[in-house]
Amino acid sequence: MKDLTAIVKGNEEIAEKIYMLTLELTEDVGAVRGGQFVNLSVGDGSMLLRRPLGVCKTDGRLLSVCYQVKGRGTERLTAAKEGDELKVLLPLGNGFLLDKYKNIAVIGGGVGIFPLIATIREHCADKNFYSYIGFRNKSAVCLLDELGKSKSLTVTTDDGSYGIKGNAVSAYFEDVNKPAADAIIACGPPVMLKVLKRELKEHGVNIPCFVSLEERMGCGVGACLVCVCKKTDGENARVCKDGPVFDINEVEL
Amino acid sequence: MADLKIEICGVKLKNPVIAASGTFGFGREYNEIYDISVIGGVSSKGMTLKPRLGNAVPRIAEGYGVILNAVGLQNPGVEHFIKHDLSFLREKGVAVIANVAGSTLDDYGEICAALNGLADFVELNISCPNVKAGGMAFGIKPESINEVTRVAKSSLTKTPLMVKLSPNVESITANARAAEKGGADCISLVNTFTGMVIDLEKRKPVLANNTGGVSGAGIKPIAVKMVYEACQAVDIPVVGMGGIMSGEDAVEFMMAGAKAVQVGTANFADANAMPRIISEMNAWLDNHGIKSVNEIIGTVRMN
Numbered sequence: 340m341k342d343l344t345a346i347v348k349g350n351e352e353i354a355e356k357i358y359m360l361t362l363e364l365t366e367d368v369g370a371v372r373g374g375q376f377v378n379l380s381v382g383d384g385s386m387l388l389r390r391p392l393g394v395c396k397t398d399g400r401l402l403s404v405c406y407q408v409k410g411r412g413t414e415r416l417t418a419a420k421e422g423d424e425l426k427v428l429l430p431l432g433n434g435f436l437l438d439k440y441k442n443i444a445v446i447g448g449g450v451g452i453f454p455l456i457a458t459i460r461e462h463c464a465d466k467n468f469y470s471y472i473g474f475r476n477k478s479a480v481c482l483l484d485e486l487g488k489s490k491s492l493t494v495t496t497d498d499g500s501y502g503i504k505g506n507a508v509s510a511y512f513e514d515v516n517k518p519a520a521d522a523i524i525a526c527g528p529p530v531m532l533k534v535l536k537r538e539l540k541e542h543g544v545n546i547p548c549f550v551s552l553e554e555r556m557g558c559g560v561g562a563c564l565v566c567v568c569k570k571t572d573g574e575n576a577r578v579c580k581d582g583p584v585f586d587i588n589e590v591e592l
Numbered sequence: 593m594a595d596l597k598i599e600i601c602g603v604k605l606k607n608p609v610i611a612a613s614g615t616f617g618f619g620r621e622y623n624e625i626y627d628i629s630v631i632g633g634v635s636s637k638g639m640t641l642k643p644r645l646g647n648a649v650p651r652i653a654e655g656y657g658v659i660l661n662a663v664g665l666q667n668p669g670v671e672h673f674i675k676h677d678l679s680f681l682r683e684k685g686v687a688v689i690a691n692v693a694g695s696t697l698d699d700y701g702e703i704c705a706a707l708n709g710l711a712d713f714v715e716l717n718i719s720c721p722n723v724k725a726g727g728m729a730f731g732i733k734p735e736s737i738n739e740v741t742r743v744a745k746s747s748l749t750k751t752p753l754m755v756k757l758s759p760n761v762e763s764i765t766a767n768a769r770a771a772e773k774g775g776a777d778c779i780s781l782v783n784t785f786t787g788m789v790i791d792l793e794k795r796k797p798v799l800a801n802n803t804g805g806v807s808g809a810g811i812k813p814i815a816v817k818m819v820y821e822a823c824q825a826v827d828i829p830v831v832g833m834g835g836i837m838s839g840e841d842a843v844e845f846m847m848a849g850a851k852a853v854q855v856g857t858a859n860f861a862d863a864n865a866m867p868r869i870i871s872e873m874n875a876w877l878d879n880h881g882i883k884s885v886n887e888i889i890g891t892v893r894m895n
């Protein structure tokens with residue numbers, strides 16, 4: 340884990356209000372796993388909090404994150420240009436640990452697709468991914484080439500303007516030809532994960548399912564107890580340190 | 593290289609830069625980023641007698657140059673700290689400040705008794721704005737500050753007592769004096785200011801707790817003034833904090849009279865904030881030909 344200076348190599352809009360920011364790290368940080376995230380300064384000292392963003396691609400010292408413009412921080416980030424310096428703390432969190440699995444169903448929606456892409460990239464040489472990916476509408480569709488590294492890819496949009504009309508969770512459960520998987524990985528808006536948990540139960544699916552959660556953060560390293568989620572055993576877990584990836588049965592959604 | 597060593601209430605610190613309670617856990621996480629033995633001390637997450645789960649999320653929000661938090665004193669309880677965290681901090685050779693809170697006078701007495709002789713200081717949090725158990729009820733009026741300080745002090749026969757003052761009060765001067773009269777060995781300030789941020793789309797406060805404690809760069813001028821006033825009011829040492837982001841900020845608090853400083857929110861903005869602040873402080877002293885950090889304490893002169 341290091342807090343270091345990164346040099347902006349690119350910052351392009353890849354879909355409506357979605358940017359891919361590529362950073363060159365000035366120090367080695369070792370391997371970065373899909374599902375891990377970075378805590379990025381947005382380059383404006385009046386914002387004291389870093390923004391947590393899932394790692395989307397790594398290539399040596401180059402690292403890309405994709406962000407959706409939401410509020411003041413991500414708005415400010417759109418102004419970052421080649422050569423600018425940003426501080427970045429990484430790698431954070433546990434990431435998806437998939438050693439035991441070979442055939443993996445991927446369910447992703449919205450900005451949740453980026454950490455899933457990193458995971459697919461990391462393992463696609465020796466594992467099979469069957470991906471179900473939901474976008475808001477056609478203008479939000481992006482990174483199909485990366486998602487295409489899956490063995491199969493089903494794309495949905497809420498309004499049907501691209502792919503199947505619907506969402507990633509319903510596409511997964513409605514796919515009558517779905518290949519047998521030994522695990523599911525998922526990331527997306529809280530409501531998507533909630534529905535996924537309910538549907539898994541209703542359909543009696545009992546293969547392991549790992550979900551990556553989002554919560555507002557302070558330190559990003561497990562020290563401040565700002566980012567907790569509720570576990571089913573009644574205890575709290577820190578999304579930044581104990582997660583962001585959890586077994587879906589271990590957390591309240 | 594200036595000499596950064598300081599001594600407060602007989603406790604020697606290798607430098608005056610202490611991690612502020614609640615922002616640094618019990619030190620383990622930041623130790624994965626740098627060796628925390630370089631800092632002067634660690635004030636632990638605020639502890640209560642029994643474990644607490646804290647408030648609902650979101651627990652954090654942001655404003656210009658500030659953040660707000662409402663963690664609600666989530667902590668594993670004082671016994672857990674004594675069993676699992678104390679020895680780690682001891683091995684690191686940092687001053688160990690056990691930050692504690694309670695909802696009754698008895699709570700404060702009991703928790704101080706549990707830590708007597710174990711920590712280097714017990715820091716009495718009577719100023720957490722986010723939960724009843726945070727002792728805010730004791731931290732507003734001089735009479736109750738005096739009373740809770742007495743109770744704590746009577747349990748602390750071996751460990752110096754640091755009383756942490758709230759800025760959300762009528763008179764810092766009166767409250768600092770009340771702590772001194774109650775038997776505090778030193779005081780620390782400021783805790784967070786109460787505040788609120790509204791999400792315009794939802795027409796609801798961002799924090800689940802509605803209100804939270806404001807900290808970070810934006811509170812520094814208010815904190816510096818309060819630390820100065822407290823230093824004028826009492827003879828016991830004062831530990832200053834509130835918005836310290838740089839070595840110069842730390843020097844400013846010490847000129848105002850603080851013997852040491854605590855750094856909180858800066859750790860979130862920059863995970864290496866504390867070692868950076870220490871080296872910036874050193875550079876400032878060197879650039880001004882000052883041999884020991886002790887030479888700057890309380891040297892500000894009013895116009």
Ligand SMILES: Cc1cc2nc3c(=O)[nH]c(=O)nc-3n(C[C@H](O)[C@H](O)[C@H](O)COP(=O)(O)OP(=O)(O)OC[C@H]3O[C@@H](n4cnc5c(N)ncnc54)[C@H](O)[C@@H]3O)c2cc1C
Pocket residue numbers: 376388389390391392393394404405406407408409410411412413414450451453454552553554555556583653654
């Ligand atoms: C582990 C993790 C991975 C993430 N990965 C991605 C990603 O790959 N791509 C992406 O677009 N977004 C991702 N997010 C969400 C992203 O962090 C927020 O959208 C972003 O912080 C919003 O910042 P802002 O300044 O634009 O919004 P503002 O609302 O102005 O931010 C105010 C504060 O709230 C925090 N905040 C607001 N929304 C969220 C949220 N949903 N989650 C966490 N903090 C939030 C901000 O970080 C900031 O501290 C991730 C979140 C987490 C926790």
Ligand SMILES: Cc1cc2nc3c(=O)[nH]c(=O)nc-3n(C[C@H](O)[C@H](O)[C@H](O)COP(=O)(O)O)c2cc1C
Pocket residue numbers: 557563565612613614615637638639661663665691717720756782783784806807808809811833834835836854855856857858
């Ligand atoms: C997330 C967070 C948690 C905190 N928890 C505590 C606590 O448990 N006990 C306490 O005395 N102060 C707590 N504080 C207050 C800080 O110790 C410090 O007094 C305050 O943040 C001002 O300093 P700063 O501006 O450097 O952060 C907390 C502050 C933050 C930001």
Ligand code: FES
Pocket residue numbers: 555556557558559560561562563564565566567577578579580
């Ligand atoms: S953000 Fe500090 S514990 Fe997770």
